[in-house]
Amino acid sequence: MIPSVLPTYNRVPLSFTHGEGAWLVAEDGRRFLDMGAGIAVNVLGHAHPALIEALTAQAGKLWHVSNLYQIPEQQALADALVDATFADSVFFTNSGTEACELAVKMARKHWAAKGHPEKTGLISFSGNFHGRSSAAIAASGTDKMIGGFGPVLPGFVHVPWGDHDALHSAIDEHIGAILIEPVQGEGGIRPLPDQCLKGLRELCDEKGILMILDEVQCGMGRTGRLFAHEWAGITPDIMMVAKGIGGGFPLGAVLATEDAAAGMTAGTHGSTYGGNPLACAVGLAVMRHVSDPDFLAEVRRKAALLRQRIESIVATHADVFEEVRGVGLMLGLKCRLPAADVVEAGFAHELITIPAADNVMRLLPPLTLSDSDIAEAVSRLDRAATAASLKAKAPA
Template sequence: MISPVLPTYARAPLHFVKGEGTWLIDETGRRFLDLGSGIAVNALGHANPELVAALTEQANKIWHLSNLYEIPQQEALAQKLVDVTFADTVFFTNSGTEACELAVKMARKYWYDKGQPDRVEILTFSGCFHGRSSAAIAASGAEKMVKGFGPMLPGFVHLPWGDHDALHAAIGDNTAAILIEPVQGEGGIRPLPDQCLQGLRKLCDEKGILLILDEVQCGVGRTGRLFAHEWAGVTPDIMMVAKGIGGGFPLGAVLATEEAASGMVVGTHGSTYGGNPLGCAVGKAVIDRISDPDFLDGVRARAGLLRQKLEGLVAAHPDIFEGVRGMGLMLGLRCKVAPADLVKAGYAAAVITVPAADNIVRLLPPLNITEDEIAEAINRLDQAATSLETA
């Protein structure tokens, strides 16, 4: 008999009833150190007082307004994002998947309005993950994403990761945009080297192609900068954002330059809940906090400490780990054992991690994790690794 909740997830038998910062507490009172953050969502931890205050204050005023009207909280968050990024304009969504849908529409509408309606192809790369909607799975093209869901939305060209010759060969008269994650998350914490992102920007400029960056997982302070592309000193034309921007409240956004967004006029896109007062009030509190230079300095310092200690963990368990990779507080342990086994062993040691492709276990702790909590995280990961060695 099917469960009341559609069984599309293989859920761990854990029942959390409360969260406090970097900690999750189950129904027995056991405290788990959360190094997953709801897959990079709880950027400021669980029940963060600043976010609770922002949500509570707004909840006592008004919850929902249709986008038929002006929404002050939405305008305030949009202005903040414009002030601290490359963008000239913002559209708010409820998720990263919805952001992908709009990014694809925006790129294609741009060329349609330029008198080039056949310019619809979007180049993507192996290992990518842009969501689970029809456009997002078509962008991925991976068999595990698309099998059984055909016919696929056309217009996506799938290229091998890191194959420059294939990239240049794929560009043609119908190429509208390149879509890429500065750091692949689901694909196994694979950072795009700065010189490659710089090369993509240069290539897009030379060919007149739009550059779309998916910073759903790697953005909002996760790498130690407000957005990961800042490390390379380049800017996109369109950027997808979600996860951390709401700190746990469902919120996403598409940021764009005025030129890239020029085709999106009245009636071309909409959302019932996107940019609602509750989400934007929380999002504004998140961005105010995380965009502070002192906060980002702290993220980089904590990331350096965690990376150093993880390298020691890998050296101490050569039969379990191969190495560490990633940026900031978006790190991956490459395993010699099945990632699922390490995740499960972590549950026994009361530490939460997240599996990914390429034998990676992801570590995505809240950005305000403390030094003491980092030490405890290493201790619990050490316990998990030891249990696998002795099993």
């Protein structure tokens, strides 16, 4: 008999009653150190006072009116994003998946509006994860994502990660955009080197192709810059944002230059909930914190401290871990043992981490975690790695 909640998740048998900062409290009273932040969502941690204040203040005034009307909170958040980024215009969604759908539509509409309706093709890269909508799974091209969901949305060309020759060979007169994550998240915390991102920008300019960046997981301060592409000194034409932008409240956005968005006129896209007063009030509070240069400097300092200590754990437990990779507070531990087993061992020591592809354990903590949180996380990871190693060596 099917359960009342559609059984599409393999859930961990844990539930939490409340949280504060980088900590979650389970129903049985155990305190877990949250190094996953709801999959890179809770950038300001749990129950942050500024977010509580923004949410409750707005909740007492106005929740929702729809995009039939002017929404001052939405305008304020759009202005803040435009002021802080490359973008000239913003469309608000409820999720990263919705942002992907619009990014694909916007790229295709751009070329149709410019008299090139044939330029519908988009290049994406192996290991990507852009969501679970029709466009997003088509971008993945993997059996895991598209199996049983055909026919698949056409127009996507898949290129191996890091294969420059294959990328150049894939570009023809039908390609209108390249879609890439500056740091792959679900794909195993794989950063694209700065020189490669610069080269990709140059290639797009040379070939007259739009660059779409997916910063759903690596954006909003996660890497120590407001957005990860800033490390390479380049800007995209279109960018997908979600997760951290709402600090835990469902919110996403597509940011674009005026030229890239030129085809998106009245009636070409819409959302009932996207950018409603409640979501944007919270998003604006997040943005005020995360875009602050002093806040980002602290993220970089804490990231360096965490990485240094994690490197020592990898060296100590060479039978469990192979390497550390990533940037900022977006780290991946490539495991020698099954990553799922190491994550499970962490649960036994009240440490929350997240598995990813390529046998990687992800560390995506709140950007507000303290130095003492870092020390405790490393201590618990040390104990979890020891337990995982002993279990692997135990007789069957």
